[in-house]
Amino acid sequence: MLTITNQIPWTAAEFEAELRKQHHRYHHLHPFHQRMNAGELTKEEVQRWVINRFYYQRNIPLKDAAILSNCPDHEVRRHWISRIIDHDGTTEATGGIEAWLKLGEAVGLCKEHLLNDQNTLPGVRYAVDAYVNFCKTKPWIESVASSLTELFGPDAIRTRLAALEKHYLWIDPKGFDYFRTRLHQAPQDARYALNLVISNCRTRDMQERAVQALIFKCDLLWSQLEAIERGETRPINV
Numbered sequence: 001m002l003t004i005t006n007q008i009p010w011t012a013a014e015f016e017a018e019l020r021k022q023h024h025r026y027h028h029l030h031p032f033h034q035r036m037n038a039g040e041l042t043k044e045e046v047q048r049w050v051i052n053r054f055y056y057q058r059n060i061p062l063k064d065a066a067i068l069s070n071c072p073d074h075e076v077r078r079h080w081i082s083r084i085i086d087h088d089g090t091t092e093a094t095g096g097i098e099a100w101l102k103l104g105e106a107v108g109l110c111k112e113h114l115l116n117d118q119n120t121l122p123g124v125r126y127a128v129d130a131y132v133n134f135c136k137t138k139p140w141i142e143s144v145a146s147s148l149t150e151l152f153g154p155d156a157i158r159t160r161l162a163a164l165e166k167h168y169l170w171i172d173p174k175g176f177d178y179f180r181t182r183l184h185q186a187p188q189d190a191r192y193a194l195n196l197v198i199s200n201c202r203t204r205d206m207q208e209r210a211v212q213a214l215i216f217k218c219d220l221l222w223s224q225l226e227a228i229e230r231g232e233t234r235p236i237n238v
């Protein structure tokens with residue numbers, strides 16, 4: 001963990017470089033994603049990933065609403081609110097959550113199965129709930145900084161999409177729309193969030209807190225995959 005200092009602030013370029021330097025912590029390097037990209041996952045493992053990642057997906061609007069509730073700047077709120085709409089949609093059958101449910105169908109899982117939180121692994125629940133709590137309790141700009149994993153997301157999603165199309169021919173390709181949409185949304189979201197963080201974190205202390213928020217988020221994504229890779233270890237309750 002970095003120690004908070006009262007040193008002189010980084011320049012904008014130095015600060016951005018410190019944030020980008022955290023790339024090596026991102027979940028694209030996790031063995032589960034590496035195996036996914038190499039075409040080595042079984043159908044059960046793909047389904048496990050889709051079920052459990054859904055818990056992350058459905059909590060993203062909640063953490064964005066927490067950021068809104070902590071942010072006193074109406075111009076930022078006016079912009080940030082689009083993230084909730086991206087996931088929740090504006091009408092039935094639109095938005096990222098519905099698109100993920102379609103991915104579920106494409107891998108052979110019904111909507112009810114995904115929507116039932118009982119099917120979420122405890123480690124995934126802990127990791128995702130920690131993210132929502134972080135955004136409820138930390139200063140809004142640190143929560144914005146924690147979203148900067150999206151700087152690293154598009155490359156990972158592009159690689160994943162190509163791997164899913166190439167290696168997992170049993171998946172209905174209609175299910176991949178979620179990833180195509182994110183390839184368009186994530187770079188815009190990341191650019192806006194990066195500019196906000198750079199312009200609002202003016203002291204070295206705030207800059208280092210922003211880097212720590214990003215590390216926290218990388219750890220959450222990593223822990224989530226650790227739990228998914230391990231799978232269910234609880235005894236079956238008969």
Ligand SMILES: O=C(O)c1cc(C(=O)O)c2c(n1)C(=O)C(=O)c1cc(C(=O)O)[nH]c1-2
Pocket residue numbers: 060096146147148149150152153156157182221
């Ligand atoms: O599939 C992925 O690898 C991945 C990663 C991330 C991320 O880096 O947090 C997000 C997403 N997907 C995603 O779909 C998404 O909507 C999203 C929102 C956020 C966020 O923190 O606000 N991250 C991510």
